[in-house]
Amino acid sequence: MKIIGIITILLSGSIMIYSTLDFPEWGDPLSPANTHLSVYYIENSMPDTSVPNIVTAILADYRSYDTMFETTVIFAAGLACFLLLRNFRKKKKEYSLYRHIPTGVTLKIKNSADLADDTKLFQRIDSTWVPFDLVTRTASGLIVPFIQIFALYVIAHGHHSPGGGFQGGVIFGAAFILFAISYSLRESLKIISEKTAVILSCVGVMIYAGTGLLCLLFGSNFLNYGSLAQILFTDPVSARSLAILFVEIGVGLAVAGVMIWLYYNISSSGKYNQGL
Amino acid sequence: MIWQIDVIILVMVIIIAIGVISIKNLLSVGILFGAYSFMMCLLWAIMGAVDVAFTEASVGAGVSTVFLIAAIFRTSRGSKD
Numbered sequence: 001m002k003i004i005g006i007i008t009i010l011l012s013g014s015i016m017i018y019s020t021l022d023f024p025e026w027g028d029p030l031s032p033a034n035t036h037l038s039v040y041y042i043e044n045s046m047p048d049t050s051v052p053n054i055v056t057a058i059l060a061d062y063r064s065y066d067t068m069f070e071t072t073v074i075f076a077a078g079l080a081c082f083l084l085l086r087n088f089r090k091k092k093k094e095y096s097l098y099r100h101i102p103t104g105v106t107l108k109i110k111n112s113a114d115l116a117d118d119t120k121l122f123q124r125i126d127s128t129w130v131p132f133d134l135v136t137r138t139a140s141g142l143i144v145p146f147i148q149i150f151a152l153y154v155i156a157h158g159h160h161s162p163g164g165g166f167q168g169g170v171i172f173g174a175a176f177i178l179f180a181i182s183y184s185l186r187e188s189l190k191i192i193s194e195k196t197a198v199i200l201s202c203v204g205v206m207i208y209a210g211t212g213l214l215c216l217l218f219g220s221n222f223l224n225y226g227s228l229a230q231i232l233f234t235d236p237v238s239a240r241s242l243a244i245l246f247v248e249i250g251v252g253l254a255v256a257g258v259m260i261w262l263y264y265n266i267s268s269s270g271k272y273n274q275g276l
Numbered sequence: 277m278i279w280q281i282d283v284i285i286l287v288m289v290i291i292i293a294i295g296v297i298s299i300k301n302l303l304s305v306g307i308l309f310g311a312y313s314f315m316m317c318l319l320w321a322i323m324g325a326v327d328v329a330f331t332e333a334s335v336g337a338g339v340s341t342v343f344l345i346a347a348i349f350r351t352s353r354g355s356k357d
Contacts, residue, residue: 026323149286163327166331170334170339171334177339259339262343
């Protein structure tokens, strides 16, 4: 069976490599892709949208439908993970571990649903808890705000530099994931709860679709940002640039929310009692 | 584009890919996937596709490695086959 698999892989791989010989040369200016469409974007994206980064102009303006449904796909992925993993049932056998801080003794308490998570004497810990986590806590606590600021910069500066809503959203979510790993899942649930993460992602998708609907209201096609000039009090070109920013913020919110939501579900296998 | 760097990265990509399918310990495989994504990110950056490289670095090498490790942590660490 293994030999058949290897033969199939080798055959299909060699066919693929053979077919790449038909590709145009890397960066060939006369290849079909570079003769019609790319030329239009390179020449017209600046006068059309006043966005220096052509990739952003294409993704959020010319190919806006594509990006909208990409965001929806991310949201659907989060939703699928939630529906598969989320476990609302509370088992009766459930126990919690509490550490008595002055002595370092760990207590295992059954049916501890109505006990407080943290008191001055007792600290609730995970079964994977290890002592001496001061260095990781301090280091990640220091670095998390800088990651968040960088994420906001990436979202806001997508017009001029590489990046945009998607990357910025992922980095913003990753900051919270780092916090949840270095502290604990319960600490991060206090800061951004499951509900908040879900609402963030829904609002993000709604902002994107809402921008498109606004364009319909002002008498042009769905996601044709030029008509928003009437409410933004600018010319159509700057209106397109501004609408790209709105859309990027929507994508960023959606992706950040979904990343946090996915992490909560996967790391606690849907129970939300303890993380990694 | 400096072709020596290109060749080194492509060879690394192939070595990592072979490592991913042959290693039994799933935790190492998760880390290797991160390394694979990072090599692909370098390739995109060399080819001038900076936006794609940025996405690959943040999604492929960053968040998806965390998700893989979290999933392995909650299931089992060794591969059966």
